[in-house]
Every structure is written in C-alpha cells, then in structure tokens.
Amino acid sequence: MVDGIAAPAPDKSLLAVLRGERRERPPIWLMRQAGRYLPEYRALRAEKGGFLALATDPDAAAEVTIQPIRRFGFDGAILFSDILMVPWALGQDLTFGVGEGPKLAPALVDHALDALAAVPERLTPVYGTVARVAAALPAATTFLGFAGSPWTVATYMVAGHGSRDQEVTRSYAYRDPAAFAHIVDAIVAMTIDYLSAQIDAGVEAVQLFDSWAGSLSPAQYDRWVVAPNRAIVDGVRARHPGTPIIGFPKGAGGKLAAYAAGVAPDAIGLDETVDPAWADAILPPGLPVQGNLDPLALLAGGEALDRGIDRVLAAFPARPHVFNLGHGIGQHTPVAHVERLLARVRTER
Structure with missing residues (x-):
C-alpha cells in the first residue's frame, strides 16, 4: 500500500483462465516441467540420491518446483511430487529402483487392503514443500x-507396479468388484484430504491425473473413472469452493x-491424441481446456513444433485455454525447444 492506496492484485493469468476467463494469449505451463530434461534438476537429484529422498525433502522439492519458473517464467508452477504418495500414505511400501519404475508392496492383488496400516504423516513433507x-x-x-485419480492409483x-495394459487390475476389478471398490473408496477419501491439505498449505488450483483412463470399457469407465473422480471433485469443492480443479483423463x-x-x-485436460477442434465442438461452451501439444513434437522441434503449436492455438477461438502438452515433457527434450515454444505461444496472435 502506498499513501493509503492498495497495490493492484497481481495478474494471475492461469488462475483467471481456470476460472473461466479467456485470454488472447493463453497462459502456459507444462506437465513434468520440473524434471529430468533440466540440468539443474539432474544435479539436485544426483545429490539427494534418489527420487523419494528428493520428493520428501521439502527444501529440495521446493527448489525443484521453482526451477522451471526461474528458468522459463511459466504462468503456473506444479508441485514436485508423485501420484503414488497416496498409496504410500495408505500403508504400502514405495520404492523407486534405479532404471526401474516405482514399486508398491505388498501388491493388493493378493493382499487385503484392511491388513495395511495407514500412515498419513508420510504426506507431511509434501505440505512443507x-x-x-x-x-x-x-x-x-x-x-x-x-x-492421481483413483483408477490410475x-x-x-x-x-x-505399472503396466501398459493394466491387465492385472482390470481382471481384479471384474473378478471381485466389491474388494476393488473398497480400494477405490480408500483412495478417494485419502485424496480428498490430501488435496484439501495442499490447498490449505498454499496451492491455488489442483489437477487430477488419470493416466490410464483410456484402458477401460465404457461401463467400467463410468464406475472406476467417472464416479470416483466426481466424488473427489465434490469433496474438495465442499471444503474449498473457490479452488479450480482440472481433470485430466488421458486416453x-x-x-x-x-x-x-x-x-x-x-x-479439462486434453491428451495429444485428441483433435483439439473436435474437443472444442463437443465440450460444454465456456468450459476451460488445457493442452494438448504432442510431447514428441516438442522433442522434435523445428517446423513440426511450430505447426503443432499453431494448430492448438487456432483450435479454441472463443474458449478459455491453457496451453500445455498432451502429457509430460520427455526427459530428452532440449531446453532450446522449450524456449522456442514459449516464444511462439506468447507472441503468435
């Protein structure tokens, strides 16, 4: 405040678009923007000795979250963490082996959820971050x-562990839907608390990642994707009615x-397989969308990147739009390509 006059509020363009305001130049952030393509991230991860050690060190995880903002000035910062923090808090052991994907133990395909003891304090470092x-x-x-959304988690x-076709889990859900519903319900309850605590600690919007939403039949999709995500949206919205929630149903x-x-x-987030013009035509008018440049176009760079950017920018002439990738940025993406992307999105209108 100067001479009794309050300073104007900062223009948070991303938050404004998520609340339904269209901007001539869309705000931009990238999924996995804090990650392995950045040399400063690789250096810090090597220093910490592993992903989980990095993600549960509030000072280090905060530094990783801020690195792409410092380098690129994105309109949004995404918390550096992992979707498997929720099952870790529900009592499974979580490990990230070198050169391997994450692993959870015991696997619930042959172990009862009720035999686990929840450890919600495992999430405390996230709130510190x-x-x-x-x-x-x-x-x-x-x-x-x-x-993470309940089905994917x-x-x-x-x-x-992860898989490309989710056969073990899809079979389990058919074979014992009551037991699977018990697991999903536990994820829903923990996720509502988790996102609400993130909001209480300082985040301004949240995203639900359903990376494997495309692997289900229509009936299973309604039961295991739509209904649980709606329960989370309703639960978070009841506690934090002003906080925007982005749904990202990949596939x-x-x-x-x-x-x-x-x-x-x-x-709603659009993955790279969705025709953005089609999405603009079939989604409710005024619903903000996010996406959906192919991460491989960003990796390729050059004319392929420019054409991809222009196609996405042209697809939403009247709709609130957040420019993003259709999924996470690849670890081998050159920093120069990200710089080219930002320059083009912010100047081409």
Missing part, C-alpha cells in the same frame, strides 16, 4: 497441486464429453 513454494513464487505465478496398488477419447459432464471439473 507447498508452504515453501507458496512463499517463494513470483506474485503472478499460479501454484498447482495434484493427485489403484492400478499400481493392485499390481504393485478418454470419445468419452471426453461424458467425463466432463459426469465429473464436472472446472477445467
């Missing part, structure tokens, strides 16, 4: 929290409109 980032971000940068909990394809109607997120 949020508080540190919220205090350090530029005033115009929107801070995004996140969690459950695929890891049941099988004990939804033709079920995208059903997801938007059934889950009722404040914004």
Whole structure:
C-alpha cells in the first residue's frame, strides 16, 4: 500500500483462465516441467540420491518446483511430487529402483487392503514443500497441486507396479468388484484430504491425473473413472469452493464429453491424441481446456513444433485455454525447444 492506496492484485493469468476467463494469449505451463530434461534438476537429484529422498525433502522439492519458473517464467508452477504418495500414505511400501519404475508392496492383488496400516504423516513433507513454494513464487505465478485419480492409483496398488495394459487390475476389478471398490473408496477419501491439505498449505488450483483412463470399457469407465473422480471433485469443492480443479483423463477419447459432464471439473485436460477442434465442438461452451501439444513434437522441434503449436492455438477461438502438452515433457527434450515454444505461444496472435 502506498499513501493509503492498495497495490493492484497481481495478474494471475492461469488462475483467471481456470476460472473461466479467456485470454488472447493463453497462459502456459507444462506437465513434468520440473524434471529430468533440466540440468539443474539432474544435479539436485544426483545429490539427494534418489527420487523419494528428493520428493520428501521439502527444501529440495521446493527448489525443484521453482526451477522451471526461474528458468522459463511459466504462468503456473506444479508441485514436485508423485501420484503414488497416496498409496504410500495408505500403508504400502514405495520404492523407486534405479532404471526401474516405482514399486508398491505388498501388491493388493493378493493382499487385503484392511491388513495395511495407514500412515498419513508420510504426506507431511509434501505440505512443507507447498508452504515453501507458496512463499517463494513470483506474485503472478499460479501454484498447482495434484493427485492421481483413483483408477490410475489403484492400478499400481493392485499390481504393485505399472503396466501398459493394466491387465492385472482390470481382471481384479471384474473378478471381485466389491474388494476393488473398497480400494477405490480408500483412495478417494485419502485424496480428498490430501488435496484439501495442499490447498490449505498454499496451492491455488489442483489437477487430477488419470493416466490410464483410456484402458477401460465404457461401463467400467463410468464406475472406476467417472464416479470416483466426481466424488473427489465434490469433496474438495465442499471444503474449498473457490479452488479450480482440472481433470485430466488421458486416453478418454470419445468419452471426453461424458467425463466432463459426469465429473464436472472446472477445467479439462486434453491428451495429444485428441483433435483439439473436435474437443472444442463437443465440450460444454465456456468450459476451460488445457493442452494438448504432442510431447514428441516438442522433442522434435523445428517446423513440426511450430505447426503443432499453431494448430492448438487456432483450435479454441472463443474458449478459455491453457496451453500445455498432451502429457509430460520427455526427459530428452532440449531446453532450446522449450524456449522456442514459449516464444511462439506468447507472441503468435
């Protein structure tokens, strides 16, 4: 405040778009923007000795979250963490082997959920990270929290590891739907608490990642994707009615409109397989969208990148739009390509 006059609030363009305001130049952030393509990230991870050690050190995780903001000035910062923090808090052991994907034990395909003892305090370092980032971000940068959606998280909990077709978990859900529903319900309850605590600690919007949403039949999709995500949206919205929630159902394809109607997120993320012009035509008017440049176009660079950017920018002439990738940035993506992307998005209108 100067001479009794309050300073104007910072222009958080990303937060404004998530709340339904269209901007001529869309705000931009990238999924996995804090990660292995950045040399400063690789150096810090090597120093900490592993992913989980890095993600549970609030000072280090805050530094990783802020690194891409410092380098690129993205309009949004995404919390550095992992979708498997929730099953870890539900009592499974979580490990990240060198050169391997994450593993959870015991696998629930042959172990009862009720035999686990929940350890919610395992999430405490995440809230410490949020508080540190919220205090350090530029005033115009929107801070995004996140969690994995129940179906995607459950695929890891049941099988004990990731897979490309989720056969173990899909079979389990058919074979014993009551037991699988018990797992999903536990994920829903923990996720509502987790996202609410992130908001209390300082994030301004949240995203639900359903990375494996495309692997289910229509009936299973309604039961294990739409209904649990809607429960989370309703639960978080009841506690934090002003906080935007982004739903990202990767692989939804033709079920995208059903997801938007059934889950009722404040914004919806589009993966790279979705025609953005088609999505603009079939989604409810005014619903903000996020996406959906192919991460491989960003990796390729050059004319392929420019054409991809221009196609996405042209697809939403009247809709609120957040520019992003259709999935996470690849670890081998050159930093120069990200710089080219930002320059083109911010100047080509």
